[in-house]
Amino acid sequence: MVRDVPLIGVFGAGQLGRMLALAGYPLGLQFRFFDPAPESPAEPLAERVCASFSDEAALQRFAAGLRVATFEFENIPLHALEHISSAVPVSPPLRALAIGQDRWEEKRCFQSLGIPVPAYAPVNSRSELEEAVDRIGLPAVLKTRRMGYDGKGQATIQDERGLDSAWRALEGQPLLLERFVPFDAEVSMLAVRNPSGATSFYPLVENVHGDGILLTSRVPATCVSPELEEQARRYALALLLALDYVGVLAIEFFVEHGVLLANEMAPRVHNSGHWTIEGAETSQFENHLRAILNWPLGSTGLRGMSVMFNITSVLPDLERLLRIPGAHVHLYGKAPKPRRKLGHVTITADDQETLHQRELELRAVLHGQAAGDSALGIR
Amino acid sequence: MVRDVPLIGVFGAGQLGRMLALAGYPLGLQFRFFDPAPESPAEPLAERVCASFSDEAALQRFAAGLRVATFEFENIPLHALEHISSAVPVSPPLRALAIGQDRWEEKRCFQSLGIPVPAYAPVNSRSELEEAVDRIGLPAVLKTRRMGYDGKGQATIQDERGLDSAWRALEGQPLLLERFVPFDAEVSMLAVRNPSGATSFYPLVENVHGDGILLTSRVPATCVSPELEEQARRYALALLLALDYVGVLAIEFFVEHGVLLANEMAPRVHNSGHWTIEGAETSQFENHLRAILNWPLGSTGLRGMSVMFNITSVLPDLERLLRIPGAHVHLYGKAPKPRRKLGHVTITADDQETLHQRELELRAVLHGQAAGDSALGIR
Numbered sequence: 001m002v003r004d005v006p007l008i009g010v011f012g013a014g015q016l017g018r019m020l021a022l023a024g025y026p027l028g029l030q031f032r033f034f035d036p037a038p039e040s041p042a043e044p045l046a047e048r049v050c051a052s053f054s055d056e057a058a059l060q061r062f063a064a065g066l067r068v069a070t071f072e073f074e075n076i077p078l079h080a081l082e083h084i085s086s087a088v089p090v091s092p093p094l095r096a097l098a099i100g101q102d103r104w105e106e107k108r109c110f111q112s113l114g115i116p117v118p119a120y121a122p123v124n125s126r127s128e129l130e131e132a133v134d135r136i137g138l139p140a141v142l143k144t145r146r147m148g149y150d151g152k153g154q155a156t157i158q159d160e161r162g163l164d165s166a167w168r169a170l171e172g173q174p175l176l177l178e179r180f181v182p183f184d185a186e187v188s189m190l191a192v193r194n195p196s197g198a199t200s201f202y203p204l205v206e207n208v209h210g211d212g213i214l215l216t217s218r219v220p221a222t223c224v225s226p227e228l229e230e231q232a233r234r235y236a237l238a239l240l241l242a243l244d245y246v247g248v249l250a251i252e253f254f255v256e257h258g259v260l261l262a263n264e265m266a267p268r269v270h271n272s273g274h275w276t277i278e279g280a281e282t283s284q285f286e287n288h289l290r291a292i293l294n295w296p297l298g299s300t301g302l303r304g305m306s307v308m309f310n311i312t313s314v315l316p317d318l319e320r321l322l323r324i325p326g327a328h329v330h331l332y333g334k335a336p337k338p339r340r341k342l343g344h345v346t347i348t349a350d351d352q353e354t355l356h357q358r359e360l361e362l363r364a365v366l367h368g369q370a371a372g373d374s375a376l377g378i379r
Numbered sequence: 380m381v382r383d384v385p386l387i388g389v390f391g392a393g394q395l396g397r398m399l400a401l402a403g404y405p406l407g408l409q410f411r412f413f414d415p416a417p418e419s420p421a422e423p424l425a426e427r428v429c430a431s432f433s434d435e436a437a438l439q440r441f442a443a444g445l446r447v448a449t450f451e452f453e454n455i456p457l458h459a460l461e462h463i464s465s466a467v468p469v470s471p472p473l474r475a476l477a478i479g480q481d482r483w484e485e486k487r488c489f490q491s492l493g494i495p496v497p498a499y500a501p502v503n504s505r506s507e508l509e510e511a512v513d514r515i516g517l518p519a520v521l522k523t524r525r526m527g528y529d530g531k532g533q534a535t536i537q538d539e540r541g542l543d544s545a546w547r548a549l550e551g552q553p554l555l556l557e558r559f560v561p562f563d564a565e566v567s568m569l570a571v572r573n574p575s576g577a578t579s580f581y582p583l584v585e586n587v588h589g590d591g592i593l594l595t596s597r598v599p600a601t602c603v604s605p606e607l608e609e610q611a612r613r614y615a616l617a618l619l620l621a622l623d624y625v626g627v628l629a630i631e632f633f634v635e636h637g638v639l640l641a642n643e644m645a646p647r648v649h650n651s652g653h654w655t656i657e658g659a660e661t662s663q664f665e666n667h668l669r670a671i672l673n674w675p676l677g678s679t680g681l682r683g684m685s686v687m688f689n690i691t692s693v694l695p696d697l698e699r700l701l702r703i704p705g706a707h708v709h710l711y712g713k714a715p716k717p718r719r720k721l722g723h724v725t726i727t728a729d730d731q732e733t734l735h736q737r738e739l740e741l742r743a744v745l746h747g748q749a750a751g752d753s754a755l756g757i758r
Contacts, residue, residue, distance in 0.1 A: 031423075295697070322669065331406060
C-alpha cells in the first residue's frame with residue numbers, strides 16, 4: 001500500500017524469524033523467509049521461499065527486491081549468503097557467521113581480543129585427544145567444532161574411562177576439547193550495533209540450562225556485580241568492533257570464581273533475549289531490525305524484572321498459563337516433540353516478591369502438566 | 380504444524396485486524412480476514428478473502444474451518460454476519476453490533492440501563508428538526524444515525540442560522556439531534572467479557588479529539604476521580620450483561636461538571652485502547668481474542684503511565700521517532716491521505732516527569748514534520 005515498504009529477507013523461518021516479523025510489522029516492514037523445511041513457524045505470517053540452500057534460482061527469487069537480508073540461525077551454509085551478497089546487503093557480517101560456525105575459530109577470536117576462555121585444544125585424532133587431556137586435565141568436554149546447538153554434539157569426559165565412549169560418539173569430524181567449567185552461573189550479553197557505529201547493550205541475563213537446553217533466563221541477574229556487567233560490555237564491544245558487526249550479537253559466559261569466561265557467541269537474536277519483548281523498552285527483535293536497516297537503536301532499558309521459561313517437548317495447559325497474572329505466552333506453532341522448543345513464557349513484575357510468586361505459579365503449571373516427564377524437557 | 384490451531388476469522392482487514400493478528404500469533408492462533416478492499420493493512424500477515432459482503436460463496440469460503448469469527452469495524456452489513464453465524468460462532472453478539480450501528484438505538488439502550496446521555500431526539504424531517512431544537516436547545520449536533528465515524532456525518536448547529544446548512548448537509552437519511560456538550564474531558568472505558576461470564580475493565584482513558592478524529596489517549600486519566608472510575612465500570616458492566624456481550628467493548632463518555640454522559644459505544648477493539656499494547660499487562664487485542672475463545676481474561680493492570688498519539692494524514696520522520704526513548708512506533712502500512720490514520724506512537728514511562736519530557740519530544744517530531752499543516756491531521 002505504501003510505496004517503498006522495506007522488505008526484509010530472513011534465512012530460516014523458525015521461531016526467531018517469526019518473532020522478528022512480529023516485531024517488524026509495527027515498524028512498517030515486510031518479510032520474506034527462506035527455509036528448506038516444508039512447514040515452519042514463520043510461514044503463516046509472511047512470504048516464504050521453500051527450497052534447498054543450494055538452489056541458486058530460489059536464492060535469486062528470495063533476494064529480488066530485498067532491502068537487506070539477515071539470518072535467524074547460524075548453521076546456514078555460507079555459500080547461500082555469499083551467493084546473494086552481491087545483490088543485497090547481508091547483516092550480520094559473513095565473517096561473524098563463519099567464526100561462530102566453528103568453535104575453534106570462535107575461541108581463537110575471543111582470545112585474540114583478550115576475552116578469557118576455558119582452556120581448549122583442537123582434536124583431530126585419538127592421539128590428539130589424549131595429548132589434549134594431558135594438557136587440559138579432566139573433567140573436560142569434547143565438542144564437535146561445527147553444527148552443535150542445544151547440547152548436541154557434546155560429550156563430557158569425567159575420567160580416563162570416559163575417553164573411549166566420548167571419542168566413539170563424536171569421531172570422524174573436527175573436534176575441540178575444553179576444560180569442564182564448574183561454573184557458579186551462566187550469563188549472556190545481548191549487544192547490538194548499527195552500520196553508523198551506534199552500539200547498545202542489554203543488562204546481563206542469568207541463564208539456567210538443563211541437558212544442554214536453555215530452561216530459564218532472568219533479568220536483572222542475581223549473581224552479577226556492576227564490575228562484571230561492565231566487563232561483559234567491554235568484551236561485547238570489542239567483538240562488535242573487531243567483527244565490524246551489524247545486528248544483535250549474543251555472547252554466553254560462564255561465571256567462575258567471579259570471573260567471566262566466554263563460552264560461545266551467536267551472531268543473531270537469541271533465546272536468552274526473548275524476555276526483552278516485555279521486559280525491555282525495545283525488544284532484541286526490534287533492535288536487530290533497526291540495526292540492519294541502519295536506523296537509530298532503541299533503548300535497552302528494563303521494564304521491571306523478568307524471568308523467561310522455555311516450553312520444551314510438551315505443550316502445557318494453555319488456559320492455566322493464561323491465568324497467571326503478568327505471564328506473557330508465546331507459542332511458535334510447532335508440533336510437540338522431545339527436546340523441541342515449542343514456546344516460551346515471560347513473567348514480568350515490578351518487584352522481586354511478586355515475580356517470585358508468579359514464578360511459583362508458572363512452575364506449578366509447567367511441571368504439573370507433564371505427568372511422568374518434565375515439562376521442561378529434562379529426563 | 381500443530382493440529383487444531385484455532386483459526387480466527389476477522390471481518391475487516393484494517394489496522395485493528397492487523398493488531399489482532401500480531402497479538403494472536405504468540406497465543407498460537409492463526410487468522411483469516413474478509414475485506415472488500417483490494418489492499419489492506421492485515422493482508423501481508425495472514426490469509427485473506429477479498430470479496431463483497433454480499434458474496435455468499437465468498438462468505439462460505441471465509442467461514443470454512445473457523446473456530447470463531449469476529450469483526451474489527453462496526454459498519455459491516457449485518458446480513459454478512461448472519462449468513463455465517465449458523466456455521467461459526469460470531470462474537471461480539473450481533474445485537475450489540477445492530478445497536479451500535481444506530482445512534483438512536485444506542486442512546487435508547489444506554490438510557491434503558493440508567494446510563495446518563497445528553498438530551499437527544501430522532502429527526503426525520505425539517506419540521507422534526509425544528510421541534511427537536513425547541514426541545515433540546517442550541518448549540519446542538521445533528522448526526523446521521525448510521526455509518527458515522529471519525530467525525531463524519533455530523534454538523535454542529537450553533538444558532539438558528541445554522542439550521543439550514545446542517546439540514547442540507549445531512550438530509551435524506553435518518554438523523555439524530557443531540558445537545559452539544561461543553562465537556563470538561565472525554566474519556567473511554569474498555570471492558571471485556573468472555574462467555575463464561577468473566578469480566579475485566581481497563582482504567583478510564585482520557586482522550587483528546589480534533590476535527591472528530593482521536594488525537595491522543597492518556598492513562599492514567601488526569602481528570603478522573605475514583606468515584607467516576609467506579610461509575611464507568613458500573614455502566615460498562617450493565618452493558619456487558621444486558622447485551623450478553625463477548626469480546627472487548629469500548630464506551631466513550633463526556634465528563635461534564637463531574638458527571639459521565641455516554642456518547643457512543645463500539646463493539647470491538649478501539650483506537651483509545653492502543654496504548655494497552657505496551658501500557659497494560661495484557662493488550663486489548665489479546666484480551667479480545669481470549670474473550671471470543673472463552674479463554675481466561677488477562678490482567679488489565681497498568682505497566683507505568685502511557686500516552687498514545689495517532690499518526691494521521693502524513694507520515695512523520697521515522698528515524699526521529701525511533702530516537703525518542705520509550706516511544707513505541709506502530710505503522711499500519713497505509714499510504715498517506717488527509718484524515719487517514721496511518722499509525723500511532725505510544726510513549727510509556729514510570730513517572731510523570733519522564734512521560735512529559737518524552738511527550739514534548741514526540742510532539743516536536745509530529746508537528747515539525749508537517750510543515751504548513753498539522754501532523755495530527757487538523758486543519
